[in-house]
Amino acid sequence: MLSSLPSRSLRRFLPSPLSTSRSYSASQTLNVKKDFVPSTLVLLRHGESVWNSQNLYTGWCDVPLTSKGEIEARTAGRLLYENGFAFDTCHTSLLKRASFTANMALNTANQHFVNVQKTFKLNERHYGRLQGYNKDEAYHELNIDRELLMRMRRTWNTAPPKMEDEHPYWHGKDRRYQNLTEDELNSSRGESLLTTSLRCMDYFQEQIMPDLALGKCILVVSHANSLRSIIKVLDSISNEAIKVMSVPTGIPMIYRLDENNVPIPPNRLHEYGVEPIGYTWGDERGLGGFRGTYLGDTERLKDIQGKRDVTNRDWQRIILRKVYDEAVNCEHENVVETRNLWWALHSKMVESEEYKNMLLLDKMLKVLEEEAKSKKQGRFITRDGFEAMIKKLHLDSEGQVVLPFKKVGEGRKREEQIVEFTRLYPDSPSPPLADNSIA
Numbered sequence: 001m002l003s004s005l006p007s008r009s010l011r012r013f014l015p016s017p018l019s020t021s022r023s024y025s026a027s028q029t030l031n032v033k034k035d036f037v038p039s040t041l042v043l044l045r046h047g048e049s050v051w052n053s054q055n056l057y058t059g060w061c062d063v064p065l066t067s068k069g070e071i072e073a074r075t076a077g078r079l080l081y082e083n084g085f086a087f088d089t090c091h092t093s094l095l096k097r098a099s100f101t102a103n104m105a106l107n108t109a110n111q112h113f114v115n116v117q118k119t120f121k122l123n124e125r126h127y128g129r130l131q132g133y134n135k136d137e138a139y140h141e142l143n144i145d146r147e148l149l150m151r152m153r154r155t156w157n158t159a160p161p162k163m164e165d166e167h168p169y170w171h172g173k174d175r176r177y178q179n180l181t182e183d184e185l186n187s188s189r190g191e192s193l194l195t196t197s198l199r200c201m202d203y204f205q206e207q208i209m210p211d212l213a214l215g216k217c218i219l220v221v222s223h224a225n226s227l228r229s230i231i232k233v234l235d236s237i238s239n240e241a242i243k244v245m246s247v248p249t250g251i252p253m254i255y256r257l258d259e260n261n262v263p264i265p266p267n268r269l270h271e272y273g274v275e276p277i278g279y280t281w282g283d284e285r286g287l288g289g290f291r292g293t294y295l296g297d298t299e300r301l302k303d304i305q306g307k308r309d310v311t312n313r314d315w316q317r318i319i320l321r322k323v324y325d326e327a328v329n330c331e332h333e334n335v336v337e338t339r340n341l342w343w344a345l346h347s348k349m350v351e352s353e354e355y356k357n358m359l360l361l362d363k364m365l366k367v368l369e370e371e372a373k374s375k376k377q378g379r380f381i382t383r384d385g386f387e388a389m390i391k392k393l394h395l396d397s398e399g400q401v402v403l404p405f406k407k408v409g410e411g412r413k414r415e416e417q418i419v420e421f422t423r424l425y426p427d428s429p430s431p432p433l434a435d436n437s438i439a
Contacts, residue, residue, distance in 0.1 A: 036258075036259055036272065037215055037272075037273070038215075038256040038257055038258055038264060038269075038272050038274055039211075039212045039213070039214070039215045039216055039217070039218075039256070039257045039261070040085065040216075040217040040218070040254070040255070040256055040257075041208075041212060041218050041220065041234075041254075041255040041257060042080065042085060042087075042217075042218070042219045042220070042252050042253070042254055042255075043220050043222070043227045043230060043231070043247075043252070043253040043255070043292070044076055044101065044102075044105065044219065044220070044221045044222075044250070044251075044252050044253070045221075045222065045223060045224055045227055045247045045248065045249050045250065045251070046065070046069070046073070046095075046097040046098040046100075046101040046221060046222070046223065046249060046250070047065050047066075047068070047069030047070060047071070047072035047073040047076075047097070047101050047104075047249050047250040048065065048066050048068045048069035048072060048249045048250070049063045049064065049065055049066065049069055049097040050063045050064055050065070050066055051063045052066070052069070052249065053066050053068075054134070055134055055135050055136065056132060056133065056134055056135065057127040057130040057131050057132065057133055057135060057138065058124065058127070058131065059124055059125060059126045059127035059128075059130075059131045059169075060095065060123055060124065060126050060131070060169075060171050060188065061131050061132065061169050062095050062096050062097075063096075063097060064096060064097065064100070065096075065097055065100055065101065069097070069101070069249065069250070070100075070104060072101075072249055072250025072251075073100070073101040073104035073105050073108075073250060074104050074105070074108045075250060076101070076105045076108075076250050076251065076252050076295075077104060077105035077106065077107065077108025077109040078108050078109070079252060079295045079296065080105065080109045080219075080252060080295070081108065081109040081110060081111075083277055083295065085109070085217060085219075086111070086217055087106070087109075087111055087114045087217050087218065087219045088114070088211065088216040088217050088218065089114065089115050089116075089117065089211060089216065089218055089219070090102055090106060090114050090115065090116045090117070090218075090219040090220075090221065091116075091117050091118075091119070091122060091203075091207065091208060091218070091219070091220045091221070091222075092116060092117070092118055092122060092220070092221040092222060093118065093119065093120065093122040093123045093124070093221075093222055093223065093226070094118055094119065094120050094123060094176050094177075095123055095124065095223070098122070098221050098222055098223060099116070099118060099221075101221050101250070102116055102219070102221035103116070105219075105221065106219075114219075117207070119203055119207075120176070120177060120180065120184075120188075121199050121200055121202060121203035122200060122203060122220070122222045122223075122226050123223065123226065124196075124222075124223035124224070124225060124226060125191050125193065125196040125223070125225040125226070126163070126188045126189065126190055126191045126196075127160050127190065127191075128159070128160035128161050128162050128163045128189060128190025128191075129142065129160065129161040129162065129163050129164075129167060129190065130142070130152070130160045130161070131163065131167075131169045132168065132169050135153075142161070144161070146318045146322075147315075147318050147319055147322055150314075150315040150318060154243050154315065155193070155243070156192065156193050156194050156239040156242075156243075157192050157193075157194050158192055159190050159191060159192040159195065160190045160191075161190060162189040162190040163189045163190055164189075171188070172185060187199070193225060193228075193229075196225050196226065196229060197229035197232065197233070200222075200226045200229040200230065201229060201230070201233055204230055204233075208220065209261065212257055212261055213261055224247045227247050227253075228242055228245055228247055231245060231247075231253075231290065231292070232245075234255065234263055234291075235263060235289040235290055235291055235292075236289055237289050237290065241289075245290065248294075248296070248300070248301060251294055251295065251296040251300075251301065252294070252295045252296070253292045253293070253294055253295075254277070254278060254292055254293045254294075254295060255291070255292045256269055256272065256274055258272070263291040263292070264291065265291045266278075266280045266291065266292075266293045266408040267280075267408065269408070276293065276408040277293065277295065277408065278293035278294050278295045278296070278407075278408060279293060279294045279296070279301060279407050279408065280292075280293050280294075280408050293408055313360060316358050316360035316361055317360065317390055319348070319355070319358070319361065320345070320360065320361065320364055320386075320390055321386075321387075321390070323341070323344050323345050323348055324336060324341065324383065324386050326344060327340055327341050327344045328383070334382065334383065335380040335381060335382050335383075336380065336381055336386075337379055337380055337381075338368060338371050338372045338379055338380065338381055339372045339379075341368055341381060341386075342365065342368040342369060342372055345361065345364060345365050345368065346365060348361070349361055349362070349365065360390075360393050363393050364389065364390070364393060367389060367393075
């Protein structure tokens, strides 16, 4: 079981109520203060940018929105307007794709007057020397091992190659970054997800948390990795689970926070007098503990998640091919004995929790085990044969990877809650009916 606690380096950003994950049982949430109104945090990733559409590493490069991205920004504003969100403050990055999205969304929501604060600390993760390169070709052009490159993209602690002053996209002389300290500038030459989180959460803790504690409604328009950093800490999501957390462009993610700034699970929102709207992700608390809801079309959400899963599958296929190559090198032949390949893959998977939880690797391990046991199959596997086995692998279609986005229940009656409570906790006394004003 993966830990749900944030990494030690991030815990310093959390007030004490958030320092450990908090579970909500039916009995705990039925006693709600009548005069309490949850604070609201809306997270919005910028609309599609030109480099998003071209599959390029963007990072701190200041690229504009596509026409599709502009539509996404205005659509987000319309959704926020239709659902009655009234913002006190908006926070965004120094990059135009985010700040333009913020302006378009607020204008469409008829809230052009809302104060917008901009900071480099909400910028996207800096991808170092990778910036400007195609994501599918950078490994070849920069002579980087493909598995290492995927680790740079996906793992928590692996940073990309540092950007030098001669790089065409070096931002060191850009006027908007002239107030960065020497340490901040050096750090921004290439960031891991951890470094990005530390930068982002420093601002979130100092500038956003105090307003949320006052019950305000805050909009944060930023970038995929910056927003994932906030989600990770708010929901105490593990390093492993956050990597498959999808942040789609132009779709608002809504958090309601209780009096202790703890996210309220979507299925409990009506107990706080708040109508639960939108879609949640995964199981009752969401994948890895996600307690927000999405505003948007569920079919588009599934499509976006499916595209992200393609990246996950490609990475796993790279790992499988590398395992085969290493096994061939050990045997100095063009074929590998099945049991030796099984052992090589097994050894790879026990290296870390990350590999252990990869579905394609796990399925291939089982396939190799069956191959080794079968008398009808040969004891050896050729490279072409192994490639054919990889192509036959498929991910579970019942929600293992492309997770279902479930519409949050709209105002269930308290009597229905009691029925559910009794079903889940048959040995506990039924909770009392709540006042109709908060049912």
